[in-house]
Amino acid sequence: MTTAPLDAKYYEAAAPRSLGERLTAAARDRIYADFLRCCAPGPETTILDIGVSDVVNDAANVLERRYPYPHRLTAAGLGTAEAFRAAHPAVAYRQIGADCRLPFPDRSFGVATSNAVLEHVGSPANQRLMLAEMLRVARTVFLTVPHRFFPVEHHTAIPLLHYADASFGLACRSLGKAEWADPRNLILMSRRRLAALVPPAETARIGFTGLPLGPFSSNLYLHIAQGQA
Incomplete structure (x- = not known):
């Protein structure tokens, strides 16, 4: 029996070929550009993308669609991801559990990234766990959330x-x-809520991304490069 992807409900406001999908895709293109600018990954950089979507459309999984070195990517998600794996055969995929430690050793990756996942993990405690795990498995973290x-x-x-x-x-x-x-x-995210999740020992940069409307821009990003002030 075919079942709907676990994350299909997250795209209900951006139906295929709708204005919502086009705006979402435009926002994610800008997010991708900010990811490249902040993290500056090279051909040998290993990247973990947490919370990929099994919905295959023009708004989903921009990193897997556009990154020129897909064999350096590892994607992680809650589902079995048949559609994702068919669409991105060069990308390694690992199924993970909700609110659990990531199944990777410390410093397994150069970069850990996540887009529009942190707001769905259920509580501030779970959000802190997710960020702590990203910081454990990678030297650099870049995550984004919708801006409240x-x-x-x-x-x-x-x-x-x-x-x-x-x-x-x-x-x-x-x-x-x-x-x-x-x-x-859903936890609606602001700069203040995002900053409150950063461990005291880390220095984070929080900025606007996505559709550019100054302080009302569509998304926020958090970037942490460990060991850098």
């Missing part, structure tokens, strides 16, 4: 009401999207 203060909420397409938890919860329940108001499914 972008005018349109990414998962529900609700405008403006997501700026406050109470109004977002009311809107979600009114529109039959109550699951997105549950922090076990």
